[in-house]
Amino acid sequence: MLEIVGPLTGSPWIYAVVALSVLFDVFVPVLPSGVIVIMSATAAAAAGTGAAGQVPHAVPDIMMLTLCAATASVLGDMVAFRLAWRGGERLDRAIARSRRLTTAQERLGTALARGGGVLVVIARFAPAGRSIVSLGAGAAHRKLREFLPWSALAGVAWAGYSVALGYFGAQWLGATWLATGVSLLALFAAGAGAAFLVRTPKPTPTTTAG
Numbered sequence: 001m002l003e004i005v006g007p008l009t010g011s012p013w014i015y016a017v018v019a020l021s022v023l024f025d026v027f028v029p030v031l032p033s034g035v036i037v038i039m040s041a042t043a044a045a046a047a048g049t050g051a052a053g054q055v056p057h058a059v060p061d062i063m064m065l066t067l068c069a070a071t072a073s074v075l076g077d078m079v080a081f082r083l084a085w086r087g088g089e090r091l092d093r094a095i096a097r098s099r100r101l102t103t104a105q106e107r108l109g110t111a112l113a114r115g116g117g118v119l120v121v122i123a124r125f126a127p128a129g130r131s132i133v134s135l136g137a138g139a140a141h142r143k144l145r146e147f148l149p150w151s152a153l154a155g156v157a158w159a160g161y162s163v164a165l166g167y168f169g170a171q172w173l174g175a176t177w178l179a180t181g182v183s184l185l186a187l188f189a190a191g192a193g194a195a196f197l198v199r200t201p202k203p204t205p206t207t208t209a210g
Contacts, residue, residue, distance in 0.1 A: 084138025
């Protein structure tokens with residue numbers, strides 16, 4: 001994939017590729033959006049090592065790359081949220097048949113009602129977690145003002161983490177397959193940890209008879 005992404009780093013099209021991959025992976029979780037972001041950041045770091053403190057014009061700006069990925073992440077969440085909000089009975093039945101969606105919907109509703117949406121941020125790193133949370137929040141008719149800030153925080157956290165992995169991996173290990181492999185392993189490790197946290201139910205407090 002580095003051979004595919006590499007030539008695009010000299011063109012503004014790299015931002016479009018990143019944005020579209022991140023935007024649509026809320027509907028198609030198998031899209032390698034995280035891989036593309038890491039590859040783009042790795043290629044940018046590799047091409048920018050020649051000028052001290054400066055990044056050449058032909059290389060994607062790291063801040064712009066992060067902003068592009070984060071913005072596309074939030075926009076994708078909002079589209080999924082709105083579609084689920086208007087999904088009607090058919091979507092409600094589909095969610096009711098899915099234990100993962102039902103559980104996520106219940107946990108998310110409780111978390112947002114208590115003023116805490118850390119689950120939204122954690123789920124952003126888990127495979128398909130973004131899809132489950134966005135659709136679950138919309139289907140549950142959660143208030144947008146409850147969901148949007150946490151979606152934005154999740155998008156910034158995920159985009160910053162992915163870009164940092166690619167950029168600093170290339171800075172420390174060079175623009176090699178080793179650097180790319182280590183960065184991808186770190187991304188997958190974060191996803192596995194997030195999936196574990198999302199799936200692990202919180203202990204129910206017990207009361208003792210007085």
